[in-house]
Amino acid sequence: QQQVKQSPQSLIVQKGGISIINCAYENTAFDYFPWYQQFPGKGPALLIAxxxxxxxxxxxxxxxxxxxxxxxxxxxxxxxQPGDSATYFCAATMGDAGNMLTFGGGTRLMVKP
Amino acid sequence: SAVISQKPSRDICQRGTSLTIQCQVDSQVTMMFWYRQQPGQSLTLIATANQGSEATYESGFVIDKFPISRPNLTFSTLTVSNMSPEDSSIYLCSVGRDFTEAFFGQGTRLTVV
Incomplete structure (x- = not known):
């Protein structure tokens, strides 16, 4: 699997602020880039792609x-919002690889009230 | 969407033993995937489970350690064999739709003591 690099590892934002998470990839064959949101004890859920x-x-x-x-x-x-506090993962995949995802390292977001 | 049920949700196992994790999907899917998420880390693909053929393993994962079954289009199992404390992780089942969107189960939290 090709690497997807994600930053920052953790992020603290005040309520009402803008949270920004960045990712970079190497494999130019990637053609679909989803973001997943994961709450503690839960599996990742697709957020946007x-x-x-x-x-x-x-x-x-x-x-x-x-x-x-x-x-x-x-x-x-x-x-x-405080309810956005979760871990966010960027990912990448290629069309002919089905849904086999290469994940970034994750960003733990905390939104302070 | 797809509803994925994983069993067990968590387990504590003795080293040297094996654990089989089940993944049940509410609809037929062509491809199923197994991921590992080590504590505080990102998700790493273990293998792709294809119905009617042997699973395809990613680099660093072998069939003897992680045997996979896929008896039909709605069910798969992952066995973690001869466990050691380093196998303590969350194991997640994933299925795809339209070769893009991926859905995840809630995961199986495994602790090896």
Whole structure:
């Protein structure tokens, strides 16, 4: 599996602030980039995903920005809430690899009230 | 979406023993995946379980240590054999849809003492 690098490892944000998590990948064959949210004791759940043919995707307070030339993508959480406190994983996969995901290292987000 | 049930949800096992983890999906799926999540770490793919053929293992994982069964399109098992404390992890079953979106079970938290 090719590596996906994620930063920061942990993040503390005040309620109402913007949380930003960054990822970089190496394999240019990756063509699908999902973000997963994981609460303690639970499996990861798909939050939002993007394909490299668009530069940005927004769903509610969550936005993915994608820079194909730099091989980087990021997750922005607007108006962060304490309920957003969780671990976030970026991931990447190739179409012909099915749903076999390569995960980033994870970011533990804490949103302070 | 897909509903995935994993059993057991957690277990404490003696070193040298084996544990079989079950994964049941509420619909037929072509591919099922097993991941390992070591404490505080990201997810690492162990193997892809395909119905009607042998599982495909990722680098660093071998069939003798992690035998997998896939008797039908809704069920799979992962066995962790001859366990040592280093096997203490969360083991997660995942299934895919449309070769993109992946769904995860709640995981099996294994502690080896």
């Amino acid at each position: 993007i394909r490299p043919d668009v530069s940005e995707k927004k769903e509610g307070r969550f936005t993915i920005s994608f820079n194909k030339s730099a091989k980087q993508f990021s997750l922005h959480i607007m108006d962060s």
